[in-house]
Amino acid sequence: MAKGFFVKLALTNLSRNRRTYLPFFIASTIIVSVYFMVTNIIYTRSIGNVEYSRTLQDMFAFGMVIMTILIFPFMLYINSFLIKQRKKEFGLYAILGLEKRHVGRVIFWENLVASLSALALGIVVGCVFGRLIFMLLLFALNALASGSRFSIPWQAFAFTCALFLVIFVVTTLYNLLHVRLANPIDLLKGPRKGEKKVRFVIPLALFGFVLLAWAYYTAITVTNALTALTTFFIAVIAVIIATFLLFIAGSQFFLRILRKNKKIYYKPNNFVAISGMFHRMKQNAAGLASICILSTMVLVTVSSCIALYLGKEDMLRIMYPDDIAITMKAEASDEELNELDLLLDRLEQENNVQIVDPYSYTYLSCMLLYEHGNFKVPDYKTYSSALSLEDYFQVTIIPLADYNSNCGNNETLEQNELLILTNESLKGLGSFSAGDVNYRIKQIVPGTRFTEGGSSLRRMFLVAKDLETVKELWRVLEPDSDGEATPKTILAFDVEGPQENSLSFSKALITHGLPLEAVTWVNTIFTNRIEGYAMYGGLLFLGIFFALLFLTATVLIIYFKQVSEGYDDKERFEILQKVGMDDDEVRRTINKQILIVFYLPLAGALLHLLAASNMIIKMLEAFYLFNVKLTVLCLAGTCVVFGLAYAFVYRLTAKTYYRIVKR
Amino acid sequence: MELLQVKNLKKVYNTRLGGKQFTALNGVNFEVSRGEFVAIMGASGAGKTTLLNLIASLDKPTAGEIILEGKSFKTIRDKELSAFRRKNLGFVFQDFNLLDTFTIRDNILLPLVLSNTKVAEMEKRLKPIAESLGLTALLDKFPYEVSGGEKQRTAVARAVITEPKLILADEPTGSLDSKSSANLLRIFEDLNRQGQTILMVTHSSMAASHASRVIFIKDGELFSQLYRGRDSSKEFFDKIVSNLSVLSDGGVDVG
Secondary structure (H helix, E strand, O other): OOHHHHHHHHHHHHHHOHHHHHHHHHHHHHHHHHHHHHHHHHHOOHHHHOOOHHHHHHHHHHHHHHHHHHHHHHHHHHHHHHHHHOHHHHHHHHHHOOOHHHHHHHHHHHHHHHHHHHHHHHHHHHHHHHHHHHHHHHHHOOOOOOOOOOOOOHHHHHHHHHHHHHHHHHHHHHHHHHHHHOOHHHHHHHHHOOOOOOOOHHHHHHHHHHHHHHHHHHHHHOOOHHHHHHHHHHHHHHHHHHHHHHHHHHHHHHHHHHHHOHHHHOOHHHHHHHHHHHHHHHHHHHHHHHHHHHHHHHHHHHHHHHHHHHOHHHHHHHHOOOOEEEEEEOOOOHHHHHHHHHHHHHHHHHOOOEEEEEEEEEEEEEEEEEEOOEEEOOOHHHHHOOOOHHHEEEEEEEEHHHHHHHHOOOOOOOOOEEEEEOOOOOOOOOEEEEOOEEEEEEEEEOOOHHHOOOOOOEEEEEEEOOHHHHHHHHHHHOOOOOOOOOOEEEEEEEEEOOHHHHHHHHHHHHHHHOOOOOEEEEEEHHHHHHHHHHHHHHHHHHHHHHHHHHHHHHHHHHHHHHHHHHHHHHHHHHHHHHHOOOHHHHHHHHHHHHHHHHHHHHHHHHHHHHHHHHHHHHHHHHOOOOOHHHHHHHHHHHHHHHHHHHHHHHHHHHHHHHHHHHO | OOOEEEEEEEEEEEOOOOOOEEEEEEEEEEEEOOOOEEEEEOOOOOOHHHHHHHHOOOOOOOEEEEEEOOEEHHHOOHHHHHHHHHHHEEEEOOOOOOOOOOOHHHHHHHHHHHOOOOHHHHHHHHHHHHHHOOOHHHOOOOHHHOOHHHHHHHHHHHHHOOOOOEEEEEOOOOOOOHHHHHHHHHHHHHHHHOOOEEEEEOOOHHHHOOOOEEEEEEOOEEEEEEEOOOOOHHHHHHHHHHHHHHHOOOOOOOO
16 A cells, blocks of 8 residues: 555544544644743753843753653543544444554554644744743843843754654554554444443542541641641642542442432432433543642642742842841951951942941850740750651840840840740740750740741740850750850841842942951842842743643643543433433533533632642741732632633533534 | 324425435324334335334424324423423333433333432332333343343333333334344233333334234335234234235335
8 A cells, every 4th residue: 555545544534533633733732832942941041141040940940850750641641532532433444454554554644743743833832932931031030131132942942852752652652552452343342331330439438538638637737837848748649649539439439329319319300410420420530630630730830839929029028137147257356347347338338328227146056846835955866756847946045235235125134044035925934944054034025126037947036144155055055066156246237229239239248248257158138139039930930831731731631521521422412302301401411410520620629729728828938938918819819710711611612512412 | 082193294304405305204194092002114214213203202293293192292382392202102212222321220210200200109110110021130230231132121111111101112123133022022012912002113024013003104105004903923924024025016125
């Protein structure tokens, strides 16, 4: 047979099966272009001009790895769906006398044409929209870096082509194997085979329920950012498994109970609906569970990325309550201090800004365990045991003189007395004992300037009589240290002046200040702001790319499910009418089932998000986002938008369904 | 009064592309009395299935009238048609038309459930029917788990459970092997002996020979009728076959 024949047959097949191949083609194109755009951002030199572009590009590189991992199974899944739909057709070829290798050749050409054209179009779309994305990215980063021009590096082409070539090879092999292993009769019968029975329904359903309850409980009761971060991953895994179990076994379990209750079951409306749902859930549980999980992922990703992006200024303020903080050796000589003073004066004038509200204190710091209303010095035993970080306090010890001068007080302390500055509640703590030393707590003071800002750890300042007492106390609280206490001094102040001047002031301070003998570290909100914007802007973009990917997957699965449901329902529709159900009744009951089936994943996803919201809020606190109102708003807004988009997609795909059923 | 009256029935189809018209039935008249077992025979395309669909109220005639127990189909509103069908007619189809989402039990109960029957009443009716049709052991199976003959017996059970005035069977033996066919026809005869009126469209002379009367249709018109009288089914079979050879005008095999 001529080679042209197979190509021609493949092309005819593609256009004849366009109802499934066109959506597949569109989805592949979107995925290719997203992947292309991400790789483009990683390798392009054009954002190299942007400050902290490495942070950004590293983040995107990490995102690309995850995307690669996600795209692969997804493409295999939709491919297997496509091939299963066409079983009958392949069976017919075999009956008509095409050998398996001939069918294989047709499949090869079909896949080649579909994949290649999606790849080509995807790259074109990627190039076109890449430019737009690039502009938006610069805008989101607040960084109109001069000389940044859009370019397309060869790596973007190479990586995109390589990934989709591998996918092409794997899917083709899968399809060939599929046709090779089946005999024509099986292929012809294909979907007519009896249903699989779901085994172990009750234990599986119970296990799923327990798992979900555990995950929800963990998410709802988490009180601390770090615990949230560490348990999030395992909770996600638990929810994924539980979702699959509950969709597959839980639905059967629930419907079985309904079916056992004759009073409920043998009612005209319920009768058809319950057995219909029984059948549908058996066929579609896995697909629906995947829709549910993908939707949840979209919601979580998008809402947290938006919250981080919108809350970036809040986060910066909390991380850096003072515009600039200079860390110095406490034992710096007058000469060294003078040097710094002169530098600050000079930079102030050069950049036309003013230093306001300066304050400084000398400190030593350590970590303490807080258990049952008492502080303990952690030892190797407590470190190795599974205590979570929320049991710890970050402790900073300062001398009384610094406290008085900075807060304008006239407090006095005895040798064995302490003041505690903290915003945490430490009710009932009358004394502070560590080792064999016992201190009386004179007062617990909340809301001082020392405890401004926030942290994912609980913090407190201990105020002791003088620097000697500070060192003494520190030696007791840090028994593992060699007794060498090297206190540091922090000089913190705000800067007044135009934003650009403050930035250049900060940069100059870092370049000229850090080499000074006395200075060990300089932290400025102005330079950190740029890095923060780069990070959260980048994160927002990654989030949007991921959401696009997940959404494409979700939409395609919904669409394919609608198509397969449509073919099944067509027959059922006719039988019910013949047996004496009128057109309206049939339409209503099937409508109802379809609605339940397709909105169940959305309901599941919203429920998951509701349960996870506390955990998300806490997790964002690890990024110093303490603005709960903003987080909640982002969560709610994302849910509303996503719900509307979901309904829109449903409406759109439902049209195809009705076209199939009514024909 | 006759149970079913078919008066001057006419059905014209427009071909798919709209241009030509095709007359499937052209002025068919006949009557069916209570307790009769009538078979309708004819070649492919003679209009048998069209006729049955019209009597089943699944389709509407172009002209003419169908009257069941004095009630003309014309007077029934569209919305009541399904309920009317459910109450008065029972169906047995060639391809069974069982729902694969229902167990055998639920398939049989379907019409009763649709008419909102009480659970106790449903069970009371199901038991003797399932027993007499040999379905008791299969009630909890699904259609794809049982044989063709068992599926068709399920369809019969579904048809009779509503105690319909008339059972309509469309090629009921069409997808069955000879043993199952014979079994099914015996069931029809039994039902008929208990007073059930049956109207069966069939291709098979063997199936028709179990009826009490056979109506022959050709090209959309009533061609002739044969009454069984006191004939055995073998004798009746021979008569049907010879009548068919007249009908086919020589040459065309109508089985």
